[in-house]
Amino acid sequence: MCDRPSHINERRSFLRLAAISAGATMLAGTLPSLAHAMPSPKPANDLNPQQALTRLMAGNQRYAEGVTKRHDFMSERELLAGGQNPFVAILSCADSRIAPEYAFDTALGDLFAVRVAGNFVTDEGLASLEYAVAVLGTPLILVLGHDSCGAIAAGVKAVKDNARFPGKIQGLADTFKPSVNKVLKAPGDLLENAIAQNVTDTVMRLKAESSLLADAVSAGKLQIVGGVYKLRSGNVKLIG
Numbered sequence: 004m005c006d007r008p009s010h011i012n013e014r015r016s017f018l019r020l021a022a023i024s025a026g027a028t029m030l031a032g033t034l035p036s037l038a039h040a041m042p043s044p045k046p047a048n049d050l051n052p053q054q055a056l057t058r059l060m061a062g063n064q065r066y067a068e069g070v071t072k073r074h075d076f077m078s079e080r081e082l083l084a085g086g087q088n089p090f091v092a093i094l095s096c097a098d099s100r101i102a103p104e105y106a107f108d109t110a111l112g113d114l115f116a117v118r119v120a121g122n123f124v125t126d127e128g129l130a131s132l133e134y135a136v137a138v139l140g141t142p143l144i145l146v147l148g149h150d151s152c153g154a155i156a157a158g159v160k161a162v163k164d165n166a167r168f169p170g171k172i173q174g175l176a177d178t179f180k181p182s183v184n185k186v187l188k189a190p191g192d193l194l195e196n197a198i199a200q201n202v203t204d205t206v207m208r209l210k211a212e213s214s215l216l217a218d219a220v221s222a223g224k225l226q227i228v229g230g231v232y233k234l235r236s237g238n239v240k241l242i243g
């Protein structure tokens with residue numbers, strides 16, 4: 004993770020933490036002027052949750068239709084050297100066929116990515132997302148699954164066939180068993196249903212296991228949504 008490096012940005016980060024922490028309300032109140040004193044590296048990223056979601060899905064539409072914007076990485080690097088204010092954080096699978104920054108036609112500093120096979124909640128991933136929300140002010144989290152996910156397929160095999168996997172892969176496959184079991188008797192394709200269920204369960208877990216995220220949602224500062232990326236079309240369908 005790249006912290007805002009200066010003492011100024013640290014103060015701004017502190018204020019953002021304070022703003023969504025009930026216990027720190029008094030501290031935030033003592034330094035209100037600083038909250039507005041520091042310009043965001045990308046003012047266009049200072050969005051409310053609904054604006055962020057609208058922008059995110061518009062970017063996916065451009066990507067799916069092959070009309071993505073041209074990005075000037077040289078000037079963006081310079082702009083962002085002192086800080087970041089991404090408008091979305093994405094918990095996605097590690098699958099090489101998905102690149103969240105491409106899939107939503109985002110530039111540097113727009114999208115905070117946490118990736119792990121099967122896009123599920125780990126302590127470190129959750130901490131990363133809390134950082135994005137509390138310190139960087141990100142108003143939107145998207146949990147992004149995808150069709151033909153090998154990690155979820157391993158979970159399905161672990162449930163249906165009692166399959167065994169080498170190394171740490173077994174533990175990964177076991178992680179998805181509760182989601183697979185929920186849709187075991189549901190109509191339709193089991194893998195497809197399990198992928199969607201895992202996304203839904205992950206969204207719920209983010210809210211249930213992080214009071215920081217739950218408080219931000221309650222305060223209207225954060226929205227947490229789920230979606231499934233279609234490998235062939237590039238379209239993301241929001242679910243749940």
Ligand SMILES: [Zn+2]
Binds near residue numbers: 097120121149151153
């Ligand atoms: Zn996957």
